[in-house]
Amino acid sequence: MKNFKSNRLLNIFLYISLLIISVPIVILLLWTFTARWPWPNLLPKTYSFRAIKEVFAPHAKLFQTLFSSMLLSLAVAILSVIIGTMTARALTLYDFVGKELIALLSIAPNLVPGTVFAMGIHIVFIHMALADTVLGVITVHLIYTLPYSVSIMRDLTQSIGGRLEMQAYVLGASPFKSFIYITLPLLVPGIKTSIGMAYIISSGQYFITLLIGGGKVKTFSVLMVPFIAKGDRALGSAYALIFMMSTLLILIITDRVTKKLPYQNDGGKYRWNWN
Amino acid sequence: MELELRNISVTLSNKKILKFINLKVEDGEFISLLGASGCGKSTLLKTIAGLIDQDEGSVVLGGNIIDKTPAHKRRTVIVFQDLRLFPHMTVAENISFPLKMLGIDKNGRRKEAINLLGKVKLKGYEDMHVDKMSGGQIQRVALARALAAKPMVLLLDESFSSLDINLRKDMQELVLELQREYKITTILVTHDQEEALTMSNRIAFMHNGQIEQYDTPENIFKKPINTIVADYFSKGTYVHGKIINNKFISRLFSSNVDRETGKYKCLIRPSAIKINKFKNGEYIVAEKIYQGDSYLLKLNNTDSNLKLESVVPDFTAIIEGDRVNIELDKDKLIFIPEKQACS
Amino acid sequence: MNKKTPYILIMPIVLLGVIFMFGVINGIVQGFGYIPAFNLNDVTLSYYKEILADPTFLDSLKVSSQISIISSVLAMVLGIILTTALVYTGHTEGRILQVIKLAIIIPHTIVALFTISILSQNGLIARVCYKLGLISAQGDFPLLLYTKNNLGIILSYVWKEVPFVAYFSLALMSGINKTLGEASENLGASKLKTFFYIVLPLSMPSIRKAFLIILTFSFGAYDLPFLLGATVPKALSVQAHIEYVHPDLRHRPYAMAMNGLILAITWAMAGIYYLITKRNKITGDIHEEF
Numbered sequence: 001m002k003n004f005k006s007n008r009l010l011n012i013f014l015y016i017s018l019l020i021i022s023v024p025i026v027i028l029l030l031w032t033f034t035a036r037w038p039w040p041n042l043l044p045k046t047y048s049f050r051a052i053k054e055v056f057a058p059h060a061k062l063f064q065t066l067f068s069s070m071l072l073s074l075a076v077a078i079l080s081v082i083i084g085t086m087t088a089r090a091l092t093l094y095d096f097v098g099k100e101l102i103a104l105l106s107i108a109p110n111l112v113p114g115t116v117f118a119m120g121i122h123i124v125f126i127h128m129a130l131a132d133t134v135l136g137v138i139t140v141h142l143i144y145t146l147p148y149s150v151s152i153m154r155d156l157t158q159s160i161g162g163r164l165e166m167q168a169y170v171l172g173a174s175p176f177k178s179f180i181y182i183t184l185p186l187l188v189p190g191i192k193t194s195i196g197m198a199y200i201i202s203s204g205q206y207f208i209t210l211l212i213g214g215g216k217v218k219t220f221s222v223l224m225v226p227f228i229a230k231g232d233r234a235l236g237s238a239y240a241l242i243f244m245m246s247t248l249l250i251l252i253i254t255d256r257v258t259k260k261l262p263y264q265n266d267g268g269k270y271r272w273n274w275n
Numbered sequence: 276m277e278l279e280l281r282n283i284s285v286t287l288s289n290k291k292i293l294k295f296i297n298l299k300v301e302d303g304e305f306i307s308l309l310g311a312s313g314c315g316k317s318t319l320l321k322t323i324a325g326l327i328d329q330d331e332g333s334v335v336l337g338g339n340i341i342d343k344t345p346a347h348k349r350r351t352v353i354v355f356q357d358l359r360l361f362p363h364m365t366v367a368e369n370i371s372f373p374l375k376m377l378g379i380d381k382n383g384r385r386k387e388a389i390n391l392l393g394k395v396k397l398k399g400y401e402d403m404h405v406d407k408m409s410g411g412q413i414q415r416v417a418l419a420r421a422l423a424a425k426p427m428v429l430l431l432d433e434s435f436s437s438l439d440i441n442l443r444k445d446m447q448e449l450v451l452e453l454q455r456e457y458k459i460t461t462i463l464v465t466h467d468q469e470e471a472l473t474m475s476n477r478i479a480f481m482h483n484g485q486i487e488q489y490d491t492p493e494n495i496f497k498k499p500i501n502t503i504v505a506d507y508f509s510k511g512t513y514v515h516g517k518i519i520n521n522k523f524i525s526r527l528f529s530s531n532v533d534r535e536t537g538k539y540k541c542l543i544r545p546s547a548i549k550i551n552k553f554k555n556g557e558y559i560v561a562e563k564i565y566q567g568d569s570y571l572l573k574l575n576n577t578d579s580n581l582k583l584e585s586v587v588p589d590f591t592a593i594i595e596g597d598r599v600n601i602e603l604d605k606d607k608l609i610f611i612p613e614k615q616a617c618s
Numbered sequence: 619m620n621k622k623t624p625y626i627l628i629m630p631i632v633l634l635g636v637i638f639m640f641g642v643i644n645g646i647v648q649g650f651g652y653i654p655a656f657n658l659n660d661v662t663l664s665y666y667k668e669i670l671a672d673p674t675f676l677d678s679l680k681v682s683s684q685i686s687i688i689s690s691v692l693a694m695v696l697g698i699i700l701t702t703a704l705v706y707t708g709h710t711e712g713r714i715l716q717v718i719k720l721a722i723i724i725p726h727t728i729v730a731l732f733t734i735s736i737l738s739q740n741g742l743i744a745r746v747c748y749k750l751g752l753i754s755a756q757g758d759f760p761l762l763l764y765t766k767n768n769l770g771i772i773l774s775y776v777w778k779e780v781p782f783v784a785y786f787s788l789a790l791m792s793g794i795n796k797t798l799g800e801a802s803e804n805l806g807a808s809k810l811k812t813f814f815y816i817v818l819p820l821s822m823p824s825i826r827k828a829f830l831i832i833l834t835f836s837f838g839a840y841d842l843p844f845l846l847g848a849t850v851p852k853a854l855s856v857q858a859h860i861e862y863v864h865p866d867l868r869h870r871p872y873a874m875a876m877n878g879l880i881l882a883i884t885w886a887m888a889g890i891y892y893l894i895t896k897r898n899k900i901t902g903d904i905h906e907e908f
Binding site: 028041042121139240 | 627630648703714728744745777780810835845858874884
Binding site for chain 2: 163164166167168169170171172173174175177178181182185186
């Protein structure tokens with residue numbers, strides 16, 4: 001028997017939460033298109049495209065930065081998935097020397113704040129000529145996305161296990177073909193989530209990109225922050241809106257691309273649970 | 276293709292699972308690996324298929340040692356207990372997967388898949404999705420898929436144990452039918468003695484990683500080599516005694532039997548005891564249990580602690596509390612040499 | 619099976635692991651004063667000693683600790699309620715969950731912007747209060763940003779972390795509720811009792827893990843305190859960075875010593891968590907992996 005009263009309270013809490021999440025986004029939207037929004041109005045007094053125009057002004061070279069930024073984070077995401085899948089496979093299906101160490105290493109970055117690591121590796125990167133380079137930035141981003149990628153792929157690999165691959169072997173498929181035709185299609189849900197997660201983490205990074213990228217490698221995030229710190233709210237909101245939309249775009253594209261792949265698993269038995 | 280195992284030993288997680296297994300299966304023969312859970316049957320299958328490496332010994336297929344051949348090239352196909360159909364493929368795609376690996380073109384694959392579906396009596400199911408099928412149907416798809424791989428040896432790992440009894444009998448018939456048609460050397464792993472007895476040309480009885488006895492079903496049933504094998508097929512009462520000059524002598528009875536002189540245990544199975552109602556009989560019927568076509572009678576000896584069991588037809592007039600005398604059917608007595616009691 | 623395969627598979631992560639370890643070790647070593655590039659060749663504890671005595675550092679420590687502890691505890695409690703709400707109203711999938719996921723997608727830097735727009739003295743809440751007659755001028759609205767109480771930062775973290783905790787614990791609580799929760803009610807326990815005796819305790823492994831993640835993260839994070847923090851005292855990570863970029867390179871070891879302390883405290887938090895959960899380990903199907 002359902003306890004109606006408590007369910008109603010929970011529902012109220014749920015909707016308040018949704019409100020708290022949505023309202024700031026709406027406000028952001030409003031500010032983006034605001035010309036004037038004086039105190040104490042609850043809605044902007046006048047609207048305009050000024051902020052948008054300024055953001056896209058030729059001298060800001062926005063598209064360039066945005067595009068290269070998206071590519072960088074996408075590269076991080078794809079690398080993260082590949083490395084995550086490889087590592088998860090090794091940890092789940094094999095026994096080898098140093099297995100515990102690798103398992104620990106996979107989650108270690110969660111215990112080292114990005115600032116601490118970035119300041120520690122900075123000099124090393126300078127010596128290795130990796131500072132101020134795209135490769136350097138990709139590397140540090142990768143270090144912080146891998147714990148999530150490995151964890152996601154590990155759960156999935158564990159639930160699929162080696163059983164189906166074993167069956168494929170005895171039916172005549174080489175290890176490589178077994179992986180491509182049997183395991184990989186079943187890993188797709190995890191791959192999709194991994195890419196999304198890694199992209200979000202990478203594109204949202206500020207401090208480590210700033211430090212390791214120096215002035216040379218600018219992601220959109222780095223470009224955006226000064227407008228949030230100071231400067232007018234409309235401009236900052238415009239940048240933030242563009243950031244969010246570009247992220248959503250990548251997530252939608254990832255989703256569509258993985259849906260188009262042949263062999264959709266049924267989702268039921270092999271549903272991955274991120275936990 | 277004939278299969279031979281020479282001195283196979285396998286250790287897993289520091290435990291010795293298989294100990295010096297020697298086995299020879301003739302071309303086209305159907306044998307069972309019979310034994311309780313944990314005796315190493317499935318491990319042996321996986322070793323034959325190349326999924327597990329043996330510590331010692333060799334696997335010989337058609338006269339060639341295949342130890343170095345990778346699993347996917349051995350043509351030793353396993354149908355696993357959990358069937359392992361590929362969830363992201365249709366029935367036809369599952370069945371034609373091995374054909375794809377053999378390089379056959381799309382049309383040829385589909386044709387063969389449909390052909391095999393007909394053989395397993397699932398015509399029309401080509402494009403069904405695997406998750407929509409019943410247990411019995413999935414079994415047959417798994418079998419069809421295994422056949423598509425054109426196996427030299429077919430390895431069935433307790434494939435029928437999850438089925439209810441009617442489905443199981445259907446599957447057993449189907450497997451035998453196809454095995455005879457394609458003349459594939461087949462090894463069935465099972466813990467069900469009835470299954471082994473009805474289906475196999477020979478049974479290899481396994482216990483603790485070793486083969487205790489490898490013989491025809493009749494011989495294993497009538498002439499078990501030790502008590503472990505004997506008890507697996509049916510329980511009974513043991514009577515200790517000696518055989519001297521072809522005569523078995525014990526406290527309970529004596530009998531002429533053509534065996535070597537020595538100490539023996541005589542196993543008296545319920546089917547070896549005939550019952551006669553008798554007013555002052557030596558035994559009293561303690562319990563009468565219905566079994567369908569027959570009754571199981573539990574008999575207690577009136578003078579000693581001896582307890583026996585007997586099987587009587589269902590039209591019997593005997594009831595609990597009756598006094599009876601027993602008569603031993605000499606042909607159904609089983610004599611096991613005392614030395615080989617346990618491994 | 620090929621024996622060499624796992625070693626090939628782990629090569630990339632080993633490479634990155636080495637770089638990672640290098641960065642961490644280098645940072646720690648520099649905190650002990652050993653920076654040959656700057657002609658600092660003695661290993662010493664003096665930098666650590668100095669900052670531990672330095673009131674600026676101790677203030678920063680207080681700030682970071684307050685922010686992380688208060689925001690994490692709040693986020694955990696509210697997160698539990700949100701998870702419960704999602705599970706018990708049957709919204710474990712679908713559009714409501716998408717909105718929650720949206721909050722997880724938005725980076726801290728943009729959350730800072732949200733906070734400014736809403737919680738500043740010029741922000742939405744202030745205006746609503748004015749319209750409701752609760753305040754009569756901008757200045758009457760409490761300072762939540764750029765001040766010592768750091769409420770703006772705390773609330774920002776809570777905004778991000780409540781959805782995170784909910785999403786993280788959702789699968790486990792949903793599973794427990796379906797199986798064991800059902801069994802419990804079948805045995806005669808009310809929904810409320812079932813929740814507090816069965817569902818919640820068995821969901822704790824996920825919730826605790828989420829708590830540890832947000833605690834350690836908010837302690838050492840940079841973005842929010844940088845954007846919303848007071849001029850003094852600054853959060854630890856911000857203060858460390860200031861020392862790091864100081865033109866006088868002799869400040870470098872101080873920066874690294876601070877980083878070392880941030881690391882030590884983070885590990886201490888994890889260590890305490892590990893000790894506490896070790897005692898309360900639930901055996902059986904709930905498998906807690908650290």
